[in-house]
Amino acid sequence: MGLFSRIVATTLLAWMGLHANPAAAQNFEDRFSIVPKANAAEPNGPNEPVPQTQPSTEPEAASAPPSNADSARAEDRPGTRSVKRSFSGKASYYSYRTGKTASGLLFNRDSLTAAHRTLPFGTRVRVTDVATNKSVTVTITDRGPRAPGRVLDVSLAAARSLGIMDRGVVRVRAELL
Numbered sequence: 057m058g059l060f061s062r063i064v065a066t067t068l069l070a071w072m073g074l075h076a077n078p079a080a081a082q083n084f085e086d087r088f089s090i091v092p093k094a095n096a097a098e099p100n101g102p103n104e105p106v107p108q109t110q111p112s113t114e115p116e117a118a119s120a121p122p123s124n125a126d127s128a129r130a131e132d133r134p135g136t137r138s139v140k141r142s143f144s145g146k147a148s149y150y151s152y153r154t155g156k157t158a159s160g161l162l163f164n165r166d167s168l169t170a171a172h173r174t175l176p177f178g179t180r181v182r183v184t185d186v187a188t189n190k191s192v193t194v195t196i197t198d199r200g201p202r203a204p205g206r207v208l209d210v211s212l213a214a215a216r217s218l219g220i221m222d223r224g225v226v227r228v229r230a231e232l233l
Contacts, residue, residue: 145207147183147228149215150200157198165212168192171200172208180233183210185218185226192217193233 151165159177163169170181175196184191194214201209208230210218220226 142229142231143207144186144227144229146205146225147208147210147220147230148201148203148206148225149212149220150209151212159197161197163198163211167211168194168214168217169197169211170194170208170214171198171210172196173199173201175232181208182231182233183208183214183218184229184231185220186229187226188219190218 150171152163153165155163157163157169157171170183172179172181175181177196179196180193181196182191182193192210192214194210198209201207206225208228210220215221218226218228
């Protein structure tokens with residue numbers, strides 16, 4: 057039985073060597089790099105400078121509406137993407153006695169703060185209850201809400217200002233300030 061298993065193992069290893077995975081020919085950097093390598097040629101060649109346009113200083117050009125070509129160029133630039141200035145969804149409130157927020161600050165349930173999943177810490181947001189049209193301005197100091205389907209968790213003081221203590225979860229509209 058030992059001789060048979062050795063023959064099978066040797067045959068299997070030989071077969072695997074003949075039918076190697078093409079990915080095995082790549083090195084570690086090519087297979088597991090976070091940044092993919094671009095293999096496209098440069099548009100004007102490697103030594104030719106790329107022409108750049110200068111903004112016009114003529115007064116009539118400043119007052120003229122932008123053409124479609126100008127707006128298309130602005131959309132292609134990576135840093136000019138517009139930020140969504142408002143959002144809506146369900147919000148709830150949270151309160152605990154002591155502890156730190158995700159930003160590192162001590163949590164104070166009597167301050168007008170809120171938790172959002174992605175907004176930068178320190179962002180000021182006007183939160184408006186859709187049903188009553190009451191609003192409060194809060195500062196993002198924490199991450200959350202952890203409950204699915206919710207967009208904000210406001211502090212106890214913000215919940216009191218909005219009048220949502222008895223309802224718990226409410227529909228809100230939030231605007232970045």
